[in-house]
Amino acid sequence: MGFRRRPFRLAVLLAGACLTAACVPAPDGPSPGVRSAARKAIVLARQRAPEKARHLEWLLREAERIDAAERAAVPWERVAGRSAAAWQRLTLSTWETVVNLQRHERDLAAQWEAARGPLLEELRVGRAKLRDGAGLGRREVMALKRAEFHIDLGGRLAASGDHQRALVAAGQAQDFLAVVHHGWDSLHERFQDPRLLRQWREWARETIAQSRRSADTAIIVDKLRRRLALYHRGVQVASFPAELGANGLRPKNHAGDQATPEGMYRVLELKEGGNTKYYKALLIDYPNGDDLQRFRRAKQRGTIPSRVAIGGLIEIHGAGGEGKDWTDGCVALTNSHIDDLYGHVRVGTPVTIVGTL
Amino acid sequence: MEMSRRILSGGALVLCVALLAVGCAKPPQQELDGANAAMSEATQADAQNYAANEYARAQEAMNQVNAEMEAQNAKFALIRSYNKTKELIATANQAAADAKAAAVTGKETARNESQAAIDAAKASLAAAQTAMTELEGCRRKPKGFSKDMEMMKATWDGYNAQVAELDGAYSREDYNGAKAQAESLKAQADTLVADLQAAKEKIKC
Numbered sequence: 001m002g003f004r005r006r007p008f009r010l011a012v013l014l015a016g017a018c019l020t021a022a023c024v025p026a027p028d029g030p031s032p033g034v035r036s037a038a039r040k041a042i043v044l045a046r047q048r049a050p051e052k053a054r055h056l057e058w059l060l061r062e063a064e065r066i067d068a069a070e071r072a073a074v075p076w077e078r079v080a081g082r083s084a085a086a087w088q089r090l091t092l093s094t095w096e097t098v099v100n101l102q103r104h105e106r107d108l109a110a111q112w113e114a115a116r117g118p119l120l121e122e123l124r125v126g127r128a129k130l131r132d133g134a135g136l137g138r139r140e141v142m143a144l145k146r147a148e149f150h151i152d153l154g155g156r157l158a159a160s161g162d163h164q165r166a167l168v169a170a171g172q173a174q175d176f177l178a179v180v181h182h183g184w185d186s187l188h189e190r191f192q193d194p195r196l197l198r199q200w201r202e203w204a205r206e207t208i209a210q211s212r213r214s215a216d217t218a219i220i221v222d223k224l225r226r227r228l229a230l231y232h233r234g235v236q237v238a239s240f241p242a243e244l245g246a247n248g249l250r251p252k253n254h255a256g257d258q259a260t261p262e263g264m265y266r267v268l269e270l271k272e273g274g275n276t277k278y279y280k281a282l283l284i285d286y287p288n289g290d291d292l293q294r295f296r297r298a299k300q301r302g303t304i305p306s307r308v309a310i311g312g313l314i315e316i317h318g319a320g321g322e323g324k325d326w327t328d329g330c331v332a333l334t335n336s337h338i339d340d341l342y343g344h345v346r347v348g349t350p351v352t353i354v355g356t357l
Numbered sequence: 358m359e360m361s362r363r364i365l366s367g368g369a370l371v372l373c374v375a376l377l378a379v380g381c382a383k384p385p386q387q388e389l390d391g392a393n394a395a396m397s398e399a400t401q402a403d404a405q406n407y408a409a410n411e412y413a414r415a416q417e418a419m420n421q422v423n424a425e426m427e428a429q430n431a432k433f434a435l436i437r438s439y440n441k442t443k444e445l446i447a448t449a450n451q452a453a454a455d456a457k458a459a460a461v462t463g464k465e466t467a468r469n470e471s472q473a474a475i476d477a478a479k480a481s482l483a484a485a486q487t488a489m490t491e492l493e494g495c496r497r498k499p500k501g502f503s504k505d506m507e508m509m510k511a512t513w514d515g516y517n518a519q520v521a522e523l524d525g526a527y528s529r530e531d532y533n534g535a536k537a538q539a540e541s542l543k544a545q546a547d548t549l550v551a552d553l554q555a556a557k558e559k560i561k562c
């Protein structure tokens with residue numbers, strides 16, 4: 001009898017020992033703060049790196065699933081360390097995501113700082129071009145203002161920590177500044193045109209030669225340089241800074257375009273006192289024959305409105321010194337300079353206005 | 358002997374069936390559907406954007422519900438227990454409701470702040486337009502006045518062109534983006550107003 005019970009008891013003890021050895025205790029769950037750290041990382045990553053956020057969400061779900069499965073499983077069916085490994089994967093990925101996001105933010109902040117300086121310089125150049133570009137108009141002004149808006153917006157976004165959007169605003173500002181630069185380049189293209197330069201230099205040579213031949217005075221205005229030069233007997237004797245029409249760098253096409261004409265003219269009338277509101281003035285004979293021909297051709301082509309006139313009353317006058325191009329097409333000098341000029345000219349004095357020499 | 362064995366077998370069979378019927382816990386499917394519906398409502402209320410932390414907490418709670426449910430479903434029927442699942446569902450329900458409420462409040466606040474900023478920017482632009490009209494009506498017009506006015510108008514047009522962008526951001530419910538743009542636009546427009554006022558004073562309009 002004892003012999004039959006002992007093997008049975010031994011078998012039960014052995015089975016019990018095996019089961020005990022195979023039993024894995026229930027998992028402890030995640031370390032404190034793992035879930036909240038993962039949650040915060042997910043919230044951060046959602047805006048900046050949605051793929052990372054989705055990956056973390058998946059890891060968190062997996063860790064919860066494995067943890068719950070291990071807790072619910074019978075002790076001898078549990079896998080040792082399976083739950084801990086899942087939480088560990090989540091912890092590592094959370095840490096990685098946060099570090100990468102912080103690094104990314106620092107990179108964006110550095111990119112913004114690197115872009116800001118050159119952008120402000122480009123804005124300064126754009127503003128200077130608008131001031132100097134007598135012929136840049138509404139389109140370029142609007143573009144500059146929109147660039148200023150986006151630069152200001154970028155600064156505000158960067159200050160609030162949103163460097164990604166700040167960089168987008170910086171890109172938009174650059175696009176608008178490009179409109180200003182393009183306008184400037186287009187306006188100045190003609191001053192590098194070899195055909196036009198040849199023509200302007202030919203006019204200047206002829207005017208100087210005429211001054212030499214007649215032993216008299218002549219005036220040459222260089223629009224791009226904003227200079228008026230006085231010649232006597234073919235030699236330059238004086239040079240004055242000049243202010244042009246508000247669109248002075250453009251060729252004159254019609255009345256009201258505020259452009260300063262280019263061509264070979266003569267003084268028609270000398271005005272002073274009550275005859276001019278600009279202190280003293282030299283009326284020139286714009287439009288000349290070339291101007292009239294050009295005007296008619298433009299009307300035929302339809303490149304100027306049919307109802308506009310060719311314009312006139314172009315003068316060299318005083319009341320200048322504004323530091324900008326402001327006239328309706330005339331050439332303005334300071335009162336002191338027009339005084340210097342006035343005494344050396346008469347009706348018939350040649351006045352040649354060129355784009356540049 | 359044979360009869361008593363049959364009675365015993367029958368009784369044991371009935372006992373087993375009774376145990377199975379009573380012992381098999383049913384998964385709380387209805388409660389789970391309710392929790393999923395609450396999460397759905399929080400998502401539709403845009404909680405990811407306007408109550409990001411609360412939304413993440415609700416998601417976490419749902420993860421735990423799903424994990425516990427799956428774990429219990431995987432067990433032998435007689436030893437399943439959904440008590441903990443039901444507790445977790447109740448927590449998830451509350452978290453989803455909190456997320457939805459926070460999102461509704463957050464979105465409303467963001468919308469109101471954005472609208473206020475847009476209105477202020479438009480008011481500044483309107484003030485600038487009024488100042489331009491007054492300046493144009495001045496008798497004294499200094500040299501280059503027409504060109505300067507043209508530039509001022511182009512400036513105003515440039516700023517006004519931004520209104521379409523910020524209205525667009527508002528329509529897309531990018532309230533924070535619209536607010537930032539509106540604040541920037543107001544600052545630019547206020548500068549323009551100040552310049553116009555200074556010009557008026559300079560020419561003693």
